[in-house]
Amino acid sequence: MPLINPHYGLLPGSYLFSEIARRIGAFSEAHPEKKILRLGIGDVTSPLPDSVVQALRRAVEEQSGADGFRGYGPEQGYAFLREAIVRDCFPDLGIRPEDIFVSDGAKCDLGNFQELFDISCKVAVTDPVYPVYVDSNVMAGRGGNRRGDGFSGIIYLPCHAGNNFVPTLPKTRPDLIYLCYPNNPTGTVLNRKELQVWVDYARAEDCIILYDAAYEAYITSPEAPRSIYELPGATEVAVEFRSYSKLAGFTGLRCAYVVLPQSVRGQGADGEKIPLAGLWLRRQTTKYNGCPYIVQRAAEAVHSPAGKAETSALVRGYLDNARKIRAAFEALGLTVYGGENAPYVWVKLPEGLDSWNFFDLLLDRAQIVGTPGAGFGPSGEGYFRLTGFGRPEATEEACRRLLGAGRQTLFPGRI
Ligand code: PLP
Numbered sequence: 001m002p003l004i005n006p007h008y009g010l011l012p013g014s015y016l017f018s019e020i021a022r023r024i025g026a027f028s029e030a031h032p033e034k035k036i037l038r039l040g041i042g043d044v045t046s047p048l049p050d051s052v053v054q055a056l057r058r059a060v061e062e063q064s065g066a067d068g069f070r071g072y073g074p075e076q077g078y079a080f081l082r083e084a085i086v087r088d089c090f091p092d093l094g095i096r097p098e099d100i101f102v103s104d105g106a107k108c109d110l111g112n113f114q115e116l117f118d119i120s121c122k123v124a125v126t127d128p129v130y131p132v133y134v135d136s137n138v139m140a141g142r143g144g145n146r147r148g149d150g151f152s153g154i155i156y157l158p159c160h161a162g163n164n165f166v167p168t169l170p171k172t173r174p175d176l177i178y179l180c181y182p183n184n185p186t187g188t189v190l191n192r193k194e195l196q197v198w199v200d201y202a203r204a205e206d207c208i209i210l211y212d213a214a215y216e217a218y219i220t221s222p223e224a225p226r227s228i229y230e231l232p233g234a235t236e237v238a239v240e241f242r243s244y245s246k247l248a249g250f251t252g253l254r255c256a257y258v259v260l261p262q263s264v265r266g267q268g269a270d271g272e273k274i275p276l277a278g279l280w281l282r283r284q285t286t287k288y289n290g291c292p293y294i295v296q297r298a299a300e301a302v303h304s305p306a307g308k309a310e311t312s313a314l315v316r317g318y319l320d321n322a323r324k325i326r327a328a329f330e331a332l333g334l335t336v337y338g339g340e341n342a343p344y345v346w347v348k349l350p351e352g353l354d355s356w357n358f359f360d361l362l363l364d365r366a367q368i369v370g371t372p373g374a375g376f377g378p379s380g381e382g383y384f385r386l387t388g389f390g391r392p393e394a395t396e397e398a399c400r401r402l403l404g405a406g407r408q409t410l411f412p413g414r415i
Contacts, residue, residue, distance in 0.1 A: 007141045010151070016131065016375035017041060020359070027363050037398045039325065039386045040369040042184065042343070044249050046317065046391075048298075049310035052248060055301035059294035070293040075285050077102025077257065081296045085257060088303040089242070093229040099261045101280060102299075104254040104291045106214050106243035110178075111136040112287075113210060113239065113258070116279045117176060117266065124155035124174035126167045128185050128376030128383070130212065133178040149378040158379040159186060161348055165337065166194050173205050179228075180212035182219060185376045185385040186346040187322070187338015189224040195231055202237040208264065208276070209238040214256075217247040217315050219341045227259075235261045239276065246318075246343065246389075248302045248311045255291050255299040318343045321395040322388030328399040332407050343388040346373070350411050355384050365409050366401040 020040060028036065048056075062068030076082065082097035103109050110132050114123070123137045127150070134154055137143060144153025155174050157167035165188040167179075179198060182189050190198075202209050211228040219226055228238045240259040244250035260280055265273040291299075301307045322339035329336045329347050339345040347370075349358050355372035362368050362384075373383030388395065402410070 005139065007139050007143065010138055010143050010146055011135055016371070019375075020369065020371065023359065023363065024369060027367075031367075034367050036363070036367045036369060037390065037394050037401070038369045039390050039395065039398055040371045042246075042387055042389060043251050044246060044314075044318070044389050046249055046314055048249050048253070049302075049307060049314065051301045051304055051307040051310055052253075052298045056294055056298045059297035063294070073290045073293055073296070075281065075290065076100065077291065078293065078296050081300050082257075084300050084303040088308075090227060090229060090259070093227060094235050095229060095259055095261060099259055099277065101258040101260060101284060102291050102296060103256050103258065103284070103288070104295070106212065106241045106245070106256040107132055109241050109256060109258050110210070110212060112283065113241075113280070114140055114142070114176070115283060116276055117208075121175035122155060122172070123153075124157055124170050124177045125377075126159050126179065126183070127156040127378055128159065128373060128380030129178070130180055130184045131376070133210070133212075134377075149374070156378065159183075159188070160379050161335070161337070164188075166190065169197065169201055174207055176208050176210060177202065178210045178212065180214070181224070182215040182342035183338075183344075184215065184342070185344055185371065185373065185380065186383075187340075187342035187344035188346070189219060189221060189341045191221075191223040192225050192231060195225060195228065199228070199231045199234045199237060203233050206267075207237065208266065209234075211238050211240045213240050214243045215246055215342050215344075216242065217311065218319060218343055220319070221341050224341055229259070229261075236263050236265075239264055244299050244302060247315070248299075248307070249314060250295075250299070253295055253298060255295050317392065318388040320388070321390060321392060324395055324399050325386050325388060328402045331403060332410065339388065345386045345388070347384045347386065349373075349382050349384055351382075353382075353411065355381055358384050361410060361412075366398070366405045368398050368401060 082100040085100050086097050114137050119141050125133050142153050143151035155170050159165040159167050165186050216226050228234045243256035260277045262275045262277050264276050268274045322345050325345045326336045326339040335348040337346040355374045359372045371385040373380030
Protein backbone atom coordinates (compact mmCIF):
# COMPACT_ATOMS: atom_id res chain seq x y z
CA MET A 1 0.00 0.00 0.00
CA PRO A 2 1.41 3.49 -0.82
CA LEU A 3 2.58 5.44 2.20
CA ILE A 4 0.57 8.60 2.67
CA ASN A 5 2.08 12.05 3.26
CA PRO A 6 2.76 11.91 7.03
CA HIS A 7 2.32 15.67 7.40
CA TYR A 8 -1.44 15.35 6.88
CA GLY A 9 -1.52 13.44 10.14
CA LEU A 10 -0.33 16.56 11.98
CA LEU A 11 -3.35 18.62 10.98
CA PRO A 12 -6.04 19.15 13.60
CA GLY A 13 -8.65 16.40 13.21
CA SER A 14 -11.80 18.44 13.09
CA TYR A 15 -11.87 21.49 10.90
CA LEU A 16 -13.36 24.49 12.69
CA PHE A 17 -16.47 24.75 10.55
CA SER A 18 -17.23 21.02 10.78
CA GLU A 19 -17.26 21.28 14.56
CA ILE A 20 -19.56 24.30 14.33
CA ALA A 21 -21.86 22.39 11.96
CA ARG A 22 -21.89 19.44 14.37
CA ARG A 23 -22.95 21.64 17.29
CA ILE A 24 -25.63 23.40 15.21
CA GLY A 25 -26.93 20.00 14.07
CA ALA A 26 -27.21 18.76 17.65
CA PHE A 27 -29.01 21.96 18.72
CA SER A 28 -31.48 21.85 15.80
CA GLU A 29 -32.30 18.24 16.52
CA ALA A 30 -33.07 19.07 20.13
CA HIS A 31 -34.98 22.30 19.26
CA PRO A 32 -36.44 21.90 15.75
CA GLU A 33 -38.85 24.83 16.32
CA LYS A 34 -36.09 27.40 16.91
CA LYS A 35 -34.88 29.54 14.01
CA ILE A 36 -31.11 29.81 13.91
CA LEU A 37 -29.41 32.94 12.56
CA ARG A 38 -25.98 32.27 11.07
CA LEU A 39 -23.46 35.04 11.43
CA GLY A 40 -20.50 32.70 11.57
CA ILE A 41 -19.15 31.60 8.20
CA GLY A 42 -17.62 34.19 5.87
CA ASP A 43 -19.84 33.60 2.85
CA VAL A 44 -21.77 36.39 1.17
CA THR A 45 -25.56 36.41 0.83
CA SER A 46 -26.40 39.19 -1.67
CA PRO A 47 -27.02 38.27 -5.31
CA LEU A 48 -24.51 39.10 -8.05
CA PRO A 49 -24.44 42.73 -9.22
CA ASP A 50 -26.43 43.42 -12.39
CA SER A 51 -23.42 44.35 -14.53
CA VAL A 52 -21.78 41.02 -13.61
CA VAL A 53 -24.91 39.08 -14.59
CA GLN A 54 -25.15 40.98 -17.89
CA ALA A 55 -21.49 40.27 -18.67
CA LEU A 56 -21.99 36.59 -17.90
CA ARG A 57 -25.01 36.43 -20.23
CA ARG A 58 -23.10 38.12 -23.06
CA ALA A 59 -20.11 35.81 -22.61
CA VAL A 60 -22.30 32.68 -22.56
CA GLU A 61 -24.01 33.86 -25.75
CA GLU A 62 -20.60 34.33 -27.41
CA GLN A 63 -19.79 30.68 -26.73
CA SER A 64 -22.66 29.53 -28.95
CA GLY A 65 -21.06 30.92 -32.14
CA ALA A 66 -17.95 29.60 -33.88
CA ASP A 67 -16.41 33.11 -33.83
CA GLY A 68 -17.00 33.76 -30.16
CA PHE A 69 -16.24 30.29 -28.85
CA ARG A 70 -13.20 30.05 -26.53
CA GLY A 71 -11.37 26.97 -25.37
CA TYR A 72 -8.26 27.09 -23.19
CA GLY A 73 -7.44 30.70 -22.40
CA PRO A 74 -4.10 32.49 -22.04
CA GLU A 75 -2.14 31.06 -19.14
CA GLN A 76 -2.06 34.14 -16.91
CA GLY A 77 -5.63 35.18 -17.69
CA TYR A 78 -7.10 37.22 -20.55
CA ALA A 79 -5.40 40.54 -21.31
CA PHE A 80 -8.76 42.39 -21.10
CA LEU A 81 -9.03 41.43 -17.42
CA ARG A 82 -5.38 41.96 -16.48
CA GLU A 83 -5.44 45.40 -18.10
CA ALA A 84 -8.71 46.35 -16.37
CA ILE A 85 -7.23 45.28 -13.01
CA VAL A 86 -4.10 47.39 -13.41
CA ARG A 87 -6.07 50.43 -14.64
CA ASP A 88 -8.61 50.23 -11.85
CA CYS A 89 -6.65 48.96 -8.83
CA PHE A 90 -2.96 49.73 -9.36
CA PRO A 91 -2.62 52.97 -11.31
CA ASP A 92 0.82 54.55 -10.78
CA LEU A 93 1.98 51.76 -8.48
CA GLY A 94 4.49 50.24 -10.88
CA ILE A 95 2.32 47.16 -11.52
CA ARG A 96 1.91 45.98 -15.13
CA PRO A 97 -0.63 43.59 -16.68
CA GLU A 98 2.25 41.05 -17.01
CA ASP A 99 2.46 41.02 -13.20
CA ILE A 100 -1.13 39.79 -12.80
CA PHE A 101 -1.93 36.05 -12.62
CA VAL A 102 -5.67 35.35 -12.77
CA SER A 103 -7.02 32.27 -10.98
CA ASP A 104 -10.22 30.77 -9.60
CA GLY A 105 -9.64 31.73 -5.98
CA ALA A 106 -7.36 33.36 -3.46
CA LYS A 107 -7.66 30.32 -1.21
CA CYS A 108 -5.93 28.05 -3.73
CA ASP A 109 -3.40 30.76 -4.64
CA LEU A 110 -2.51 31.26 -0.97
CA GLY A 111 -2.42 27.53 -0.34
CA ASN A 112 -0.32 26.78 -3.43
CA PHE A 113 2.17 29.62 -3.35
CA GLN A 114 4.35 28.05 -0.64
CA GLU A 115 5.32 25.36 -3.22
CA LEU A 116 7.79 27.82 -4.75
CA PHE A 117 9.94 27.73 -1.63
CA ASP A 118 12.32 25.22 -0.13
CA ILE A 119 11.04 23.00 2.63
CA SER A 120 13.58 24.58 5.01
CA CYS A 121 11.97 28.04 4.71
CA LYS A 122 10.64 29.42 7.99
CA VAL A 123 7.11 30.75 7.95
CA ALA A 124 5.63 33.49 10.16
CA VAL A 125 1.90 34.13 10.57
CA THR A 126 -0.11 36.57 12.61
CA ASP A 127 -2.13 34.86 15.33
CA PRO A 128 -5.18 34.53 15.18
CA VAL A 129 -5.03 33.63 11.51
CA TYR A 130 -6.96 32.47 8.43
CA PRO A 131 -6.07 28.74 8.68
CA VAL A 132 -4.99 28.22 5.04
CA TYR A 133 -1.50 29.71 5.48
CA VAL A 134 -0.58 27.41 8.35
CA ASP A 135 -2.29 24.25 7.10
CA SER A 136 -0.80 24.43 3.59
CA ASN A 137 2.71 24.80 5.05
CA VAL A 138 2.07 21.95 7.48
CA MET A 139 0.93 19.73 4.58
CA ALA A 140 4.18 20.58 2.79
CA GLY A 141 6.25 19.61 5.84
CA ARG A 142 7.16 22.98 7.37
CA GLY A 143 5.03 22.56 10.51
CA GLY A 144 7.49 20.72 12.73
CA ASN A 145 5.55 19.14 15.60
CA ARG A 146 2.16 19.90 17.09
CA ARG A 147 2.71 22.12 20.11
CA GLY A 148 -0.30 23.16 22.20
CA ASP A 149 -2.69 24.81 19.76
CA GLY A 150 0.01 25.44 17.16
CA PHE A 151 3.09 24.02 15.41
CA SER A 152 6.73 24.18 16.52
CA GLY A 153 7.91 25.00 12.98
CA ILE A 154 5.68 28.07 12.56
CA ILE A 155 6.52 31.49 13.99
CA TYR A 156 3.37 32.97 15.51
CA LEU A 157 3.00 36.74 15.83
CA PRO A 158 0.35 37.32 18.50
CA CYS A 159 -2.23 40.04 17.81
CA HIS A 160 -4.52 41.03 20.67
CA ALA A 161 -6.03 44.00 22.42
CA GLY A 162 -2.73 44.41 24.35
CA ASN A 163 -0.81 45.36 21.18
CA ASN A 164 -3.82 46.87 19.46
CA PHE A 165 -3.68 43.96 16.97
CA VAL A 166 -0.42 45.23 15.48
CA PRO A 167 2.08 42.34 15.22
CA THR A 168 5.60 42.97 16.47
CA LEU A 169 8.62 41.92 14.42
CA PRO A 170 9.71 38.34 15.15
CA LYS A 171 12.78 37.52 17.23
CA THR A 172 13.79 34.76 14.80
CA ARG A 173 14.05 35.69 11.13
CA PRO A 174 11.35 34.08 8.94
CA ASP A 175 11.72 33.58 5.16
CA LEU A 176 8.02 34.01 4.46
CA ILE A 177 5.63 36.32 6.28
CA TYR A 178 1.89 36.03 5.76
CA LEU A 179 0.04 39.26 6.44
CA CYS A 180 -3.70 39.73 5.89
CA TYR A 181 -5.25 43.23 5.94
CA PRO A 182 -8.06 43.97 6.47
CA ASN A 183 -7.64 41.01 8.76
CA ASN A 184 -9.70 37.88 8.94
CA PRO A 185 -10.67 37.15 11.72
CA THR A 186 -9.99 40.32 13.76
CA GLY A 187 -11.35 42.86 11.25
CA THR A 188 -8.44 45.19 12.06
CA VAL A 189 -6.16 47.04 9.62
CA LEU A 190 -2.60 48.38 9.69
CA ASN A 191 -1.93 52.00 8.83
CA ARG A 192 0.80 52.96 6.34
CA LYS A 193 3.44 53.43 9.00
CA GLU A 194 2.70 50.08 10.65
CA LEU A 195 2.82 48.19 7.35
CA GLN A 196 5.96 50.03 6.23
CA VAL A 197 7.75 48.51 9.25
CA TRP A 198 7.14 45.07 7.69
CA VAL A 199 8.18 46.11 4.20
CA ASP A 200 11.41 47.61 5.57
CA TYR A 201 12.05 44.50 7.67
CA ALA A 202 11.48 42.20 4.68
CA ARG A 203 13.93 44.25 2.59
CA ALA A 204 16.56 44.32 5.32
CA GLU A 205 16.24 40.61 6.12
CA ASP A 206 15.56 39.26 2.61
CA CYS A 207 12.09 37.91 3.45
CA ILE A 208 9.03 37.67 1.21
CA ILE A 209 5.69 39.07 2.39
CA LEU A 210 2.64 37.14 1.19
CA TYR A 211 0.01 39.86 1.51
CA ASP A 212 -3.60 38.70 1.54
CA ALA A 213 -5.79 41.66 0.51
CA ALA A 214 -9.00 39.66 -0.01
CA TYR A 215 -10.95 42.30 1.97
CA GLU A 216 -9.34 45.41 0.48
CA ALA A 217 -12.72 46.67 -0.77
CA TYR A 218 -13.89 47.12 2.84
CA ILE A 219 -11.28 49.74 3.75
CA THR A 220 -12.89 53.05 4.67
CA SER A 221 -10.02 54.63 6.62
CA PRO A 222 -7.71 56.84 4.53
CA GLU A 223 -4.84 55.78 6.83
CA ALA A 224 -5.00 52.14 5.74
CA PRO A 225 -3.32 51.28 2.41
CA ARG A 226 -5.49 49.36 -0.05
CA SER A 227 -2.51 47.70 -1.63
CA ILE A 228 0.88 46.90 -0.12
CA TYR A 229 2.42 48.39 -3.29
CA GLU A 230 1.42 51.86 -2.06
CA LEU A 231 4.42 51.53 0.25
CA PRO A 232 7.94 52.30 -0.95
CA GLY A 233 10.03 49.17 -1.53
CA ALA A 234 7.10 46.72 -1.52
CA THR A 235 7.47 45.78 -5.20
CA GLU A 236 10.78 44.12 -4.25
CA VAL A 237 9.49 41.94 -1.43
CA ALA A 238 5.71 41.53 -1.56
CA VAL A 239 3.25 39.30 -3.39
CA GLU A 240 -0.35 40.49 -3.15
CA PHE A 241 -3.38 38.20 -3.28
CA ARG A 242 -6.75 39.61 -4.31
CA SER A 243 -10.19 38.10 -4.83
CA TYR A 244 -13.58 38.98 -6.31
CA SER A 245 -15.32 36.84 -3.67
CA LYS A 246 -16.05 39.45 -1.04
CA LEU A 247 -15.75 42.41 -3.38
CA ALA A 248 -18.44 41.33 -5.82
CA GLY A 249 -20.15 38.17 -4.53
CA PHE A 250 -17.97 35.71 -6.49
CA THR A 251 -17.71 33.09 -3.72
CA GLY A 252 -19.61 30.69 -5.99
CA LEU A 253 -18.49 32.08 -9.37
CA ARG A 254 -14.75 31.98 -8.44
CA CYS A 255 -12.19 34.51 -9.64
CA ALA A 256 -9.09 35.97 -8.01
CA TYR A 257 -5.56 37.01 -8.90
CA VAL A 258 -1.99 37.19 -7.67
CA VAL A 259 0.04 40.36 -8.17
CA LEU A 260 3.67 39.36 -8.61
CA PRO A 261 6.13 41.97 -9.90
CA GLN A 262 9.29 40.69 -11.65
CA SER A 263 11.36 42.41 -8.95
CA VAL A 264 10.19 39.95 -6.24
CA ARG A 265 12.89 37.31 -6.13
CA GLY A 266 14.05 34.26 -4.24
CA GLN A 267 17.44 32.60 -4.11
CA GLY A 268 18.49 29.68 -6.31
CA ALA A 269 20.72 26.79 -5.22
CA ASP A 270 23.82 28.62 -6.46
CA GLY A 271 22.93 31.86 -4.72
CA GLU A 272 21.51 33.54 -7.84
CA LYS A 273 18.41 35.75 -7.54
CA ILE A 274 15.41 34.26 -9.34
CA PRO A 275 12.17 36.17 -10.03
CA LEU A 276 9.23 34.36 -8.45
CA ALA A 277 6.96 35.36 -11.36
CA GLY A 278 8.59 32.83 -13.73
CA LEU A 279 8.29 30.06 -11.14
CA TRP A 280 4.64 30.84 -10.42
CA LEU A 281 3.87 30.82 -14.14
CA ARG A 282 5.63 27.44 -14.41
CA ARG A 283 3.68 26.08 -11.46
CA GLN A 284 0.33 27.34 -12.71
CA THR A 285 0.81 26.17 -16.29
CA THR A 286 1.73 22.71 -15.02
CA LYS A 287 -1.09 22.26 -12.52
CA TYR A 288 -3.87 24.65 -13.57
CA ASN A 289 -5.73 25.43 -16.79
CA GLY A 290 -7.23 28.79 -16.01
CA CYS A 291 -10.33 30.58 -14.85
CA PRO A 292 -13.29 30.24 -17.31
CA TYR A 293 -13.62 32.91 -20.02
CA ILE A 294 -17.18 33.76 -18.97
CA VAL A 295 -16.05 34.29 -15.36
CA GLN A 296 -13.18 36.53 -16.47
CA ARG A 297 -15.67 38.61 -18.48
CA ALA A 298 -17.82 38.82 -15.32
CA ALA A 299 -14.78 39.96 -13.34
CA GLU A 300 -13.95 42.56 -16.00
CA ALA A 301 -17.45 44.01 -15.49
CA VAL A 302 -16.62 44.61 -11.80
CA HIS A 303 -14.10 47.24 -12.97
CA SER A 304 -16.62 49.10 -15.18
CA PRO A 305 -18.21 52.31 -13.82
CA ALA A 306 -21.55 50.53 -13.28
CA GLY A 307 -19.81 47.52 -11.72
CA LYS A 308 -17.88 49.76 -9.34
CA ALA A 309 -21.03 51.55 -8.22
CA GLU A 310 -22.87 48.26 -7.68
CA THR A 311 -20.05 46.56 -5.80
CA SER A 312 -19.48 49.53 -3.53
CA ALA A 313 -23.20 49.41 -2.66
CA LEU A 314 -22.80 45.70 -1.83
CA VAL A 315 -19.81 46.36 0.36
CA ARG A 316 -21.55 49.28 2.09
CA GLY A 317 -24.46 46.96 2.91
CA TYR A 318 -22.18 44.39 4.55
CA LEU A 319 -20.32 47.11 6.45
CA ASP A 320 -23.66 48.44 7.63
CA ASN A 321 -24.51 44.99 9.02
CA ALA A 322 -21.12 44.86 10.73
CA ARG A 323 -21.73 48.28 12.32
CA LYS A 324 -25.07 47.08 13.70
CA ILE A 325 -23.49 43.96 15.21
CA ARG A 326 -20.73 46.09 16.71
CA ALA A 327 -23.27 48.49 18.23
CA ALA A 328 -25.30 45.64 19.72
CA PHE A 329 -22.28 44.12 21.50
CA GLU A 330 -21.14 47.55 22.67
CA ALA A 331 -24.61 48.15 24.07
CA LEU A 332 -24.12 44.90 26.02
CA GLY A 333 -21.03 46.46 27.59
CA LEU A 334 -18.35 44.61 25.59
CA THR A 335 -15.29 45.89 23.79
CA VAL A 336 -15.46 45.24 20.07
CA TYR A 337 -12.82 45.45 17.32
CA GLY A 338 -13.11 45.43 13.55
CA GLY A 339 -16.32 46.00 11.63
CA GLU A 340 -15.21 49.42 10.33
CA ASN A 341 -12.70 48.50 7.61
CA ALA A 342 -13.75 44.87 7.37
CA PRO A 343 -16.89 42.72 7.38
CA TYR A 344 -15.63 40.99 10.54
CA VAL A 345 -16.51 41.99 14.08
CA TRP A 346 -14.14 40.67 16.76
CA VAL A 347 -15.74 40.70 20.20
CA LYS A 348 -13.60 40.61 23.34
CA LEU A 349 -15.37 38.22 25.70
CA PRO A 350 -15.64 38.93 29.42
CA GLU A 351 -12.58 37.72 31.36
CA GLY A 352 -12.61 33.96 31.90
CA LEU A 353 -15.34 33.11 29.35
CA ASP A 354 -13.88 30.81 26.71
CA SER A 355 -14.91 31.16 23.11
CA TRP A 356 -16.43 27.68 22.62
CA ASN A 357 -18.48 28.16 25.80
CA PHE A 358 -19.75 31.46 24.46
CA PHE A 359 -20.55 29.76 21.13
CA ASP A 360 -22.83 27.34 23.01
CA LEU A 361 -24.36 30.11 25.14
CA LEU A 362 -25.14 32.30 22.13
CA LEU A 363 -26.69 29.38 20.26
CA ASP A 364 -28.71 28.28 23.25
CA ARG A 365 -29.90 31.69 24.48
CA ALA A 366 -30.32 33.64 21.21
CA GLN A 367 -29.99 30.99 18.45
CA ILE A 368 -27.19 32.98 16.85
CA VAL A 369 -24.17 31.27 15.33
CA GLY A 370 -20.76 32.94 15.40
CA THR A 371 -17.21 31.59 15.27
CA PRO A 372 -15.13 30.92 18.39
CA GLY A 373 -11.87 32.86 18.32
CA ALA A 374 -9.92 29.80 19.52
CA GLY A 375 -10.57 28.24 16.10
CA PHE A 376 -8.22 30.80 14.51
CA GLY A 377 -5.17 30.15 16.68
CA PRO A 378 -3.91 30.39 20.26
CA SER A 379 -4.30 34.18 20.50
CA GLY A 380 -7.93 33.95 19.36
CA GLU A 381 -9.05 32.48 22.68
CA GLY A 382 -11.19 34.94 24.64
CA TYR A 383 -12.59 36.49 21.43
CA PHE A 384 -15.54 35.73 19.17
CA ARG A 385 -16.03 36.48 15.45
CA LEU A 386 -19.27 37.61 13.83
CA THR A 387 -19.66 38.63 10.23
CA GLY A 388 -21.63 41.30 8.41
CA PHE A 389 -22.28 38.94 5.50
CA GLY A 390 -25.81 37.95 6.63
CA ARG A 391 -28.98 39.27 5.05
CA PRO A 392 -29.85 42.70 6.51
CA GLU A 393 -33.12 41.38 8.00
CA ALA A 394 -31.33 38.44 9.65
CA THR A 395 -28.63 40.75 11.03
CA GLU A 396 -31.22 43.12 12.47
CA GLU A 397 -33.13 40.20 13.96
CA ALA A 398 -29.88 38.93 15.51
CA CYS A 399 -29.20 42.36 17.03
CA ARG A 400 -32.74 42.50 18.46
CA ARG A 401 -32.25 39.04 19.98
CA LEU A 402 -28.92 40.04 21.50
CA LEU A 403 -30.33 43.17 23.09
CA GLY A 404 -33.51 41.34 24.13
CA ALA A 405 -31.51 38.57 25.80
CA GLY A 406 -29.38 41.10 27.70
CA ARG A 407 -26.15 40.77 29.61
CA GLN A 408 -27.29 38.44 32.37
CA THR A 409 -28.61 35.87 29.90
CA LEU A 410 -25.66 35.94 27.53
CA PHE A 411 -22.88 36.33 30.06
CA PRO A 412 -24.34 34.91 33.28
CA GLY A 413 -22.37 36.15 36.29
CA ARG A 414 -19.66 37.68 34.07
CA ILE A 415 -20.54 41.36 33.76
N1 PLP B 1 -8.23 35.12 2.21
C1 PLP B 1 -9.00 35.33 3.27
C2 PLP B 1 -8.43 36.06 4.43
C3 PLP B 1 -10.31 34.85 3.32
O1 PLP B 1 -11.05 35.06 4.40
C4 PLP B 1 -10.81 34.14 2.22
C5 PLP B 1 -12.17 33.59 2.21
O2 PLP B 1 -12.90 33.56 3.13
C6 PLP B 1 -9.97 33.93 1.13
C7 PLP B 1 -8.68 34.43 1.15
C8 PLP B 1 -10.42 33.09 -0.03
O3 PLP B 1 -10.96 33.78 -1.06
P1 PLP B 1 -11.48 33.04 -2.36
O4 PLP B 1 -12.96 32.93 -2.26
O5 PLP B 1 -11.02 33.92 -3.49
O6 PLP B 1 -10.84 31.69 -2.45
